[in-house]
Amino acid sequence: MPAVLDQVRFAFQPLVNLNTGGVVAMEALARLPGHHVFELLDAAVQENRLVEVDVGLAVRAVSSATEHETLLPLHLNLQAETVSHGAAVLDPVREILAAAGRRTREVTLELGGQLCHLAADTVLRAVDELRAAGFRVALDQLGATDVPLGLLADTRADLLKLDRRLIGGLPRDRDRVALLEALVHLATRSRAGLVAVGVEATHQLNALRRLGVHLVQGNLLAPAARRPVDRVSIATPVSEATDPGTRLATPVTAGPRVTEFLHPAVTLPATATAEEVRRVLADRPTLSGVVLVDEQDRPLWTVDRNRFLLAVTGPYGHALHAKRSADRLADEPRTVGTATTALEVLDVVAATDPQRRYDDVVVVDDAGGCLGVVRISDIVRGMAEMKVEEAAALNPLTRLPGSDAVAHDVHRRIAEGQVFAVGWLDVDGFKGVNDTAGFSAGDDLIRAVGRSLTDAAAALSSVFVGHVGGDDFLVVAELDDVVPLVSAVLDPPRVVDGRAVTLSLATLVCAPGSVTDHGEVSRLLAPLKQHAKALRGSSWVMGRPGSSRIDVLRGTTAPSQRQPDGSPTHPQWAGGVG
Incomplete structure (x- = not known):
């Protein structure tokens, strides 16, 4: 062997x-x-x-x-x-x-x-x-x-x-x-x-x-x-x-974790001489600095490449420093933990000496040991790219996120085992608004609906609102926030060019384990939306996965959908939120 x-x-x-x-x-x-x-x-x-x-x-x-x-x-x-x-x-x-x-x-x-x-x-x-x-x-x-x-x-x-x-x-x-x-x-x-x-x-x-x-x-x-x-x-x-089958990563409000920008740290003992540090920097031209650590790998000092080389390569620099301890030319480390976000790192940097603003930040584990370093340029670039991606995903009319963001909010709630509701809202006869009042008036109407949703969501912590295109909006919320959200959006009368405008809302209540992903939620909402559109006035219907019961919470059944005795063709539509 x-x-x-x-x-x-x-x-x-x-x-x-x-x-x-x-x-x-x-x-x-x-x-x-x-x-x-x-x-x-x-x-x-x-x-x-x-x-x-x-x-x-x-x-x-x-x-x-x-x-x-x-x-x-x-x-x-x-x-x-x-x-x-x-x-x-x-x-x-x-x-x-x-x-x-x-x-x-x-x-x-x-x-x-x-x-x-x-x-x-x-x-x-x-x-x-x-x-x-x-x-x-x-x-x-x-x-x-x-x-x-x-x-x-x-x-x-x-x-x-x-x-x-x-x-x-x-x-x-x-x-x-x-x-x-x-x-x-x-x-x-x-x-x-x-x-x-x-x-x-x-x-x-x-x-x-x-x-x-x-x-x-x-x-x-x-x-x-x-x-x-x-x-x-x-x-x-x-x-x-080009990749329509793949969804975007879940957006993180505070930004990505600092560990997503981690570079391996080059470490030397805290007793290292300036000549030892110089040799390491000379052998690795792309290295931005060295971390000096104790016997437990805890960072004690950081050596910035530019300032160090300026000191040791200047007049008499080598003679003065080569055989002496490198920590004489080092700085106290800026350290953060693994749970720190990129934005929090930028806050740490902003509070330090301007001369050290672009020094590496050392990431440590729970025991204080050095895991690696992050470069400020990487974090700034990463945050800028994240903001650009977020902006590109917003609807230009309402500045609301699109279907990818809504999908990930749904997936997050499913993974956490939450009870939540997903609503699909649109304008009744929106094409008629455009055809009679003009597309500019139609755009103004879409903005007004978007503002109503945004204002309501601002007061309700669990609500997430998305604009998926045209006159279609998606909302995701905990059950306690559904009724006040609906009231804020459906109660105000809406008039365009002297013509009353109504809205239709279909809501699916999702219990833990009742749905597997956003795609299933979308499929189950489609028939609910058809029922809502068949009602007169601003309408709201609610259903649940695995149940044929559809509760009509707002709107009235059109005459063509009533039986000869005046009762609804679909008696299961009557009912309340429960």
Whole structure:
């Protein structure tokens, strides 16, 4: 078996942050000439030597990365069964890391294999031991391996890596889109990074951007290579109209989390000399600074590239500083936690010395350890792009968001198990308004309805309003806010060019588990809307998934829809909100 291990070679594939365009880590991929590495692992299982072989591969991966002198964080693949024996089995990995001058915090262990065959307590205990040893933990090949859902939540993994088969159907496969949306939601709530693996085509990349997956890996960006690469070229996103099957990521009012802009930090001990810092900066021309840390990886100082080099390269600078501690030319770090939003980072920056306004900000974990740095230029650019996307999605007449934003609000409420109502509102006979009063009067009417909805929503915290085109509006609200919203919109009389105008509203009450997505809500609203349009005056009808009952809450039945005795043709329309 050792002879076979000696034949293994390693290729390195970068993990790329789409928000910054930077390489954030490098995965070491084992290559066995003429065979797949899984064949080697299967043979090791048969000989009861899996731990020995698995750890041996990890040691050789670190050795190969060290030969290429890469400073990027390293990802190593391990079988879950291996780590279930405890962190002690990884002592050889820690030893070679120490010999190479690397910290365990710079290494992420990607756990693969069949976790369902292991006791959950065993896996959780092993993960805790790995974290205590300083390693970061990722769950690998989600969608291809059997990871119990409870374990997926309980491990609190730093990264969740999607199997390439999960993204293969993007953007057309609606079921895959829904699954990815759920995983994005899980990752956001658990503060884990979500990595899409196997990105091979531009349409997949565009779909992942729109879904909110910002960490990717695949041949489209950079294939696995013998030498690690620290920069890649990312395709510019094309128009969203090319991917109609994929929805936009859920908008976050306070902006994205700072971790979405994370760069790997280059760290040195707080005792490092100015000459050691200078050599690191000279070897990496794109590096903006260095973080000086203590023995627990907590940031003590940050060294800004420009100010440092001005000091050491000026007259007598090298003689004055080279052998002395680098912290003499450093600044106190600006640190933020992983839950900090991009807007909050900008607030921190605004309150600091103008000379340091564009210095990197250090992101720390709950223990205060350095996770990486964010560059202010990335955050400013990211926030600007977010604002442009938001503005482009607004209806030009009412400045209300469109159907994508409404869809995500619906999906959020479904995922949270809320009871809510979705309403579809439009103007009765709107074409007649345009034909008789002119399109300008029609535009004014649409603006007036939009203002009524916006004003009502401002006073009702649960209400979300969207303008999906023409005279059609969508509203989403908790049940307690539905009646005051409807009153605010339907009560005021509306007149255009001396002609009374009425509105029709169809509402679907959604209980937890009654609907699966926005598309189903849309289909169920369509027949309700037909009933509402058949009524006289401003109308409001309400229905529920799985029930044929339709409650008429406003409007009267037209004579043609009454029976000879004067009763409605559809007696189930009578009723109240209950």
